[in-house]
Amino acid sequence: MRKALIAFGPLLMLASAALAQAGKPEWGTFGVDQASMDRSVHPGDDHWSYVNGNWAKNTEIPGDRGALSQVQRLNDVSAAQVREILEEMIAKRATLTGDDARMADYYATLMDQAAIDAAGAAPLLADLKPVRDAADRSALAAQLGRLSRDWQGTPPIGRMPRYFPSPFPTGIGQDSKDPGVYMAGFSQGGLGMPNRDYYLNSDAESAKTQDAYRAHVAKMLVLTGVPAAEAAARAAAVYAFERGIAEAQWTLADSRDADKTYNVWTLADLKAKAPGFDWAAYLGALGLDKRPNLIVAQPSAATGIAKLIGETPLPVLKDWTAVRLAKDRALALPSAFAKEEFAFSGGVLGGATESPARQSQAVELTAAALTDAVSKPYIDRHFPASTKKAMDELVKNVMAAMDRRLTNLSWMAPETKTKARAKLAAFNPMIGYPETWRSYEGLQVVKGDAYGNLKRAGRFDYDRQLARIDGPVDRKEWWMMPITANAYASFENNVIVFPAGYLRAPHFDPNADPAVNYGAIGYVIGHEISHHFDDQGSKFDPQGRLNRWWTDQDLARFNERKAKLVAQYDAYEPLPGLHIRGQQTLGENIADNAGLAIAYDAYQLSLGGKPAPVIDGFTGDQRFFMGRAQVNKVLFREAELRKQVVSGVHSPSKWRTWAVRNHDAWYQAFGVKPEHKLYLPPAERVKIWE
Template sequence: MRSFAAALVPLLLAGTALAETPPSRLAEAEARDEAAAKGKAQWGSFGVDTASADKSVKPGDDFWSYVNGTWAKTVEIPADRGALSQVQRLNDLSGSQVRTIIEEMEPRRASLSGDDARVADYYATLIDQAAIDAKGAAPLMADVATIRAAKDRAALAAEMGKAARQWQGTPPLGRMPRYFPAPVEVGIGQDPKNPTSYVVGMGQGGLGMPNRDYYLKDDADSVKAQAAYRDHVAAMLTLAGVPKAATTGRAKAVYDFERAIAEAHWPLADSRDADKTYNPMTLAELKAKAPGLDWDAYLGAAGLGGRPTYIVGETGAVTGIAKLWAATPLPVLQDWMTVRIAKDRALALPKAFQDAEFAFSGGVLGGATEAPARWSQAIELTATAMTDAVSKPYIERHFPPATKAAMDDLVANVIAAMDRRLAGLSWMTPETKVKARAKLAAFTPMIGYPDTWRSYDGLQVVKGDAYGNLKRAGAFDWDRSLARIDRPVDRREWWMMPITANAYASFQNNQIVFPAGYLQPPHFDPYADPAVNYGAIGYVIGHEISHHFDDQGSKFDPEGRLATWWTPADIAAFDARKAKLVAQYDGYEALPGLNIRGQQTLGENIADNAGLAIAYDAYQLSLKGKPAPVIDGTTGDQRFFMGRAQVNKVAFREAELRKSVLSGVHSPSKWRTWAVRNHDAWYKAFDVKPGDKLYLAPADRVKIWE
C-alpha cells in the first residue's frame, strides 16, 4: 500500500513503418491456443514447465531454484528490461494482443466512430515518431513558458494545480514511469473512514528517483545513481531550453531541492500504515500546519479548493515540503517543474527526450540497455487514456466465459477454506472471529472485467497532436472525478484495467479483483492439473483474500471502514506473529550488504504465507476425500507447491533487484517462494529434513491463520 494520497490517484498509419510483434510472443500465443484446442496444458504434461527445473538442487536447500533453476541459468533478460517475470511476460502478451486489435482498425478508420475512432487516432498519433520529431519541443516549450512566466510562488503553485489536472497516473503494464507535476501529490478517492463518500487526499511526492533511500544512502551504488541523476536532470533541462544547466549549477540546485524533499519523506514502512496516513484537516488547519505552499492557489487551480475536508497522508513530509517550497528560490522551483513535465510527457516529445528518460529510468535504475519498443509504450498510454474502450474488444476476443466460470469456482473454494481457518483460529477471540467471518462473507469477488463499460464521449482526440492528446486525456479523467466528488461512490468501479496481469484487494470496498490479463498460464490454465492451478492462481486468490486481514487490511471492518474492531488481545497475538515474520525476512540477503526489509514488505509477506496456506486447504477440499493422482512421478502436493514456485519465475538485473528491495513492498521472487518453509505440508511433500538450508524447526515456522 502506498501513501493515502498516492492510493487515491489510482491504468494504422499511412507511410509509417511499424515494429513487428516479437516472434516469441506470437509463438507463445499460438502455442497456448493450440494447447487449448487440444484440451492440453500449455506447459508440460500437467501445467508445470519441468524443463525449467534444476534437479541438482535439493528442494529443501532452495525450492525456487529446484523449480526454476535451469531456466535461471539460461534465460536472457530482454535488453529493454531490468527483469523478466511471468507477470511482465503476460503484460507483454496482452499488450501485443491489444496492439493487433487496434492496428486492425486502421484499414477501416473511415468507417469508425466514437471510442473506436478515438482509440485508433490516439494510438496512431503516438506511434508516429516522425511526426512528433517534426514538431520538435514546441508543445513542451509552450508549457515551460507559462512556468517561467510565474512571477511568484503562488503563481507557480497555480501552474502546478493546472498541470495536476492533466496528469493521469502510471500506465498499467510496467513499461514506463510517469511523474506527478507537484511535490505534494493530490487526488480524489474513497474516504477510508466513510467509504461511501469521495474525499480529497494528499501526500508526499516530488522525487525523480524511486524513493528517499536513493538520495540519502552513501554506499557506492547509491553515490553512482545520485551522480547519474544529476547528469540526467541537466540533460532534461538542456532539452527543455535551459543552456549550460550542468555548468551553471541549475541542475545541481534541482537535485539539492529533491534531496531535501527526500529528507522530509517518510520511510515506506510508515507510508503504508493506514492509521498514520489518515489525518483529516480543514483547509485552515492545513494552512496552519503546513505553511509555505500557497494551498489556495494550488488546490484551487486543480479544482479541489473549498472542500470541507482533506485527508493528509505523511503529515511531517507535507509540512516539510511546504517549508522547503517557501525557502527555495523561485527559479529552482521552475526548473524542477520543467524537469517533471518533460519527464512525464517524454513519449509525446522528440526522440531525444525519450532517449534521455530511458537512459536514466530504464538504464541506470533498471540496468536495461535498450528502450522498449515504441508500440508497447504507445499501447500503455492509449490504454491508460481509454481503459474500457481498449479492454472491451480484448475481453471479447481473448477471455472466454469458461475461464470466468472456472475462476468463480476457484474463488468460492478458496473463500470457503479461509472461512474454515478463521473459524478454527486458536488465538483470535470469539467476538472478533464472528466479525472476521462476517467480513469474509461480505466479500465481492470481481473476475475478468467490470459489469459495465465506460464511454469516453467528450474526450477530444486530435490526430497528429500526441502531446495535446496526453494532456486532454488526463484532464478528461480528472474532470470526471471532480464531477462526481459529491455523489455516491461507485463501489463496483475497477481500479485496474482488465488487460493487466495483476490482481488487487480493495479494503474500502471489501473486494478482491482479478483482471482477465492475469488469468493465463502459468497463473491459470483451465487444462492444467487442479493442483497446479490451486498452487498458482489459488495462491493468488488466497493472497488477495488474506490482504483484507493483513497488518493494514485488518484495520478495515466488514463495511470497508478504517476502524478498530479487534480486541487488544487479538492485536497483541497478531503483532507477535507479525514480528516473527518481519525477523524472518529481515534475515534474507538479496544482494551483498542489502537485506530485504521485513517491515516494509510485511503486508505482502503475510499475504504470501497466508495465501499459500489457504490455497492448500482449498486444494485438499477440492479432492473431496479422494487421493490426488500421481502424474509423471509427482504427487498432488508436489504439483501444488511447484505451481506456486513457477508463478515467481523472475530473473533480475542487479540494478532492478536493488530498486525492488529499496522501494518495493514485495519481497523479490525467490524469497516470496521461500514462504513454503513455513508450511508443514511442503516438508512432507519434498522430504525436507534438518540440515537442509530452508529447514525450520516446527516451533520456528510462522503461522498466522491457524
C-alpha cells in the same frame, strides 16, 4: 444479500470439476514446465531453484528491461493482442466513430514519431511558459495545480514511470472512515528517483546513482531550452531540492500504515501547519479549494516540503517543474526526450541496455487513456466465458477454505472471529472485467497531436472524478485495467479483483492439473483474500471502514506473529549487504504465507477425501508447491533487484517463494530435513491464520 460463507461448502467439488483437465496444458504435461527445473537442487535447499533453476541458467533478460518475469510476459502478451486490435482499427479508420475512432487516432498519433519530432519541443515549451513566467510562488503553485489536473497517471501494465507535476500528488478517492463518500487528499511526492533512500544512502552504489541522476537532470534541462553552460549548476540545485524533499518524507513502512496516513485537515489547517506553499492557489487550480476537508497522508512531510518550497529560490522550483514535465511526457516529445528518460529510468535504475519498442509504450499510454474502450474488444476476443466461470468457482472454494481457517483459529477471540467471518462473507470478488463499460464521449483526441492528447486524457479523467465528488461511491469501479496481468484487494470496497490479463498460464490454465492451478492462481486468490486480514487490511471492518474491531488480546497475539515474520524476512540478503526490509514488505509477506496456506486447504477440500493421482512421478502436494514456485519465475538485473528491495513492498521473487518453509505440508511433500538450508524447526515456522 450474499449468502454466508458457510453455504459455500457444496461448491467445493464444483471448483475441482471446473479445473479438471480437458485438453493439453500450455506448459508441460500437467501444467509445470519440467524443462525449467534444476533437479540437482533439493527443494529443501532452494525451492525456487528446484522449480526454475534450469530456466534461470539458460535465460537472458531482454535488453530493454531490468527484469524478466511471468507477469511481464503476460503483460507483453496482452499488449501484443491489444496492439493487433488497434492496428486493425487504424486500417479501417474511415468507418469508425466514437471510442473506436478515438483509440485508433490516439495510438496512431503516438506511433507517428516523425510528426512528433517535427513538432519539436514546442508543445512542452508552451506548457512551461506560464511556469517560467510565474512572478512568485503563488503563481507557481497555481501552475502546479493546472499541470496536475492534466496528469494522466501511471499505465499499470508496463514499465513506464510517470511523474506527478507537484510535490503533493493530489486526487479524489474514498474516505477510509466513511467509504460511501469521496474525499480529496494528497500524499508526499516530488522525487525523480524511486524513493527517499536513493537520495539519503551514502554507499558507493548510491553515490554513483546520485551522480548519474544529476547528469540526467542536466540533460533534461538542456532539452527544455536551458543553455548547456548552465545546466550542471542548475541540475545540482534541482537535486538539492529533491534531496530536501527526501529528508522530509516518511519511510515506505510508515507510509503503509492506514492509521498514520489518515489525517483530515482543512484549508486553514494546511495554511497553519504547512506554511511556505500557497495551498489556496494550488487547490483552486484543482477545483478543490472549496472542499471542507482533505486527507493528508503524511502530515510532517507536508509541513517539511512546504517549508522547503518557501525557502527554495523560485528559479530552482521552475527548473524542477520543467524536468518533471519533460520526464512525464517524454513519449509525446521528440525522440531525444524518450531516449534520455529511458536511459536513466530504465538503464541506470533498472540495468536495461536498450529502449523498449515504441509500440509497446504507445499501447500502454493508449490503454491508460481509454482503458475500457481498449479492454472491451480485448475481452470479447481473448477471454472466454468458460475461464470466468472456472475462476468464479475456484474463488468460492478458496474463500470457503479461508472461512474454515477463521472458524478454527485458535488465537482469536470468538467475538472477533465472528466479525472476521462476517467480513469475509461480505466480499465481492470481481473476475475478468467490469460489469459496465465506461464511455469516453467528450474526450477530444486530435490526430497528429500526441502531446495534447496526453494532456486532454488526463484532464478528462480528473474532471470526471471531480464532477462526482459529492455523489455516491461506485463500489464496483475497477482500479486496474482488465488487460493487466495483476490482481488487487480494495479494503474500502471489500473486494478482490482478478483482471482477465492475469488469467493465463502459468497463473491459470483450465487444462492444467488442479493441483498446479491451486498452487498458482489459488495461491494468488488466497493472497488477495488475506490482504483484507493483513497488518493493514485487518483495520477495516465488514463495511470497509477504517475502524478497529479487534480486541487488545487479539492484536497482541497478531502482532507477536507479525514480528516473527518481519524478523524472518529481515534476515534475507538478496545482494551483499542489502537485506529485505521485513516491515516494509510485511503486508505482502503475510499475504504470501497466508495465501499459500489457504490455497493448500482449498486444494485438499477439492479432492473430497480422495487421494490425488501421481503424475510423472510427482504427488499432488508436490505439484501444488511447484505451481506456486512457477508463478514467481523471475530474473533480475542487479540494479533492478536493488530497486525492488529499496523501494518495493514485495520481497523479490525467490524469497517470496521461500514462504514454503513456514508450511508443514511442504516439508512432508519433499522430505525436507534439518540438514537442508530452508529447514525451520516447527516452533520457528511462522503461522498466522491457524
